[in-house]
Amino acid sequence: MQALLLGAVVAVPSVAPEAFCRAVVEALALGRPVVAAEGGGISEIHAALRAAGGERFARRLRLVPPGDPAALHAALEEALRAESPAGGGWPGGEPSGPARQVADFVRARWDVGRMCERELEAYRGLLR
Secondary structure: OHHHHOOOOEEEOOOOOOOOOHHHHHHHHOOOOEEEEOOHHHHHHHHHHHHHHHHHHHOOEEEEOOOOHHHHHHHHHHHHHHOOHHHOOOOOOOOOHHHHHHHHHHHHHOOHHHHHHHHHHHHHHHHO
């Protein structure tokens, strides 16, 4: 996870949909904005962000079409321009403002222990 702290923006240019992309969740939990290929679990994470905090949260995860390097480049530049030391997006600083709010939301929703407990509870329900 420390590698995610080295950059101001995290890129996840998957060319095929992922069931769940832990790298996206980890980067957001650390306060880093993410530019990722849309589809699969990444789009579901984006929808959850939008539902929780509207466009302000959704902007922390910019989606681009898979396999479109020009769109990826443009979104990375946009994300870099949008970040500032005051916004907590630059390396070395604790997230603040929307970056902190998104990080807190992501940590609460996708905590590994909580995710495992929810899955176990679902299985327990099936066995009843």
